[in-house]
Amino acid sequence: MTAGRVMLAVPARLEREVRKSLFLAQAAPVASPAEALAFVRAVGIADATHNCWAYRIGQDYRSDDDGEPGGTAGRPILQVIDGQGFDRTVVVVTRWFGGIKLGAGGLVRAYGGTAAECLRLAPRLPIVPTTRLTLHCGFADLALLRARLGALDAAVEDESFDAAGAALVIAVPDDRVAEAVARIADLTRGQSVPRILDDEAP
Template identity: 85%
Template sequence: MSADGLVMLAEPARLERDVRKSLFLAQAAPVTTPADALAFVRAVSDLDATHNCWAYRIGQDYRSDDDGEPGGTAGRPILQVIDGQGFDSVVVVVTRWFGGIKLGAGGLVRAYGGTAAECLRLAPRVPIVRRTRLTFHCGFGDLALLQARLPALDAVVEDEAFDAEGAQMVIAVPEGDVENAIGRIADLTRGQSVPRVVV
């Protein structure tokens, strides 16, 4: 079950195209924090290029930058493409090397937005799954079996803290599978481990 139909990039993507003698290069990457997004912008921006325009969307956090192009002609169209294609947790940088022909405001919107759109359209994507965190203690006798069975529950181990008796676990399971995961873990440990939802 995806989070409201949202998707994220499966891996970084790039696309180059010429628009009236200007070269446009779109580079996109999956990110989890604004700091990650800005680090990607710094890493792929070409200081010799005319402009490095960008946008990111991470949940409710978003930002865009025209990098010297007329206001609203580059960063905002890139952000609109991200939102329009249902992406989250993504950053896109579109770099332009000016080719001598001015594109005008409408031409810039089409060039930046179009390059970003084509890059994302061709990129491999995966659905975003909302997850609920569960915590429980598991004795050493059940730990190996439980670790072997967690992938079948589509559970992601977020934390394991070991003590004298076993491990305190924090896992994340798909929202719709919480009751099933709690029941399976209780069954596998013969009732010794009963997960509770982390609030």
């Protein structure tokens, strides 16, 4: 689901007033549902009337109306995240009730509109689809390998050591996998040949 999608470059926030109610949108880039929920807990304001939220992380998504009528807050926020092409993103919209009821349609417009404006103004980064590779290399090759991974736009996601060297899991842009496999094999004189990590494996 990452092709052509974007993520926030930095956290963002935006305030606006709708018929005496104050709405505050706070958005952040997140890598997992647990991280998204931690952000929701961290920025939710206890004395506000509602803290409504949604996140999208690949195929995982969730939304919450936090006491507003069903479907009038969390779902519109999620629709904005998807509609603007965001992924790995959480948005919390906090409302302080100003004494004027907005009605279901008004709530949808207020929550969705506040989230939309916040994301529209926020700096964004393209999400580059990656493939995870796993490999083992000797200690003698580790420093050189690490130094050259940047040239492949690759990032080390996990690293563990044993008596013979290091086991690495690296993320490589999809269009550079063949180049990365060949380069790593070359740098290690054929001692390390990466293989694609199967996420379904136990």
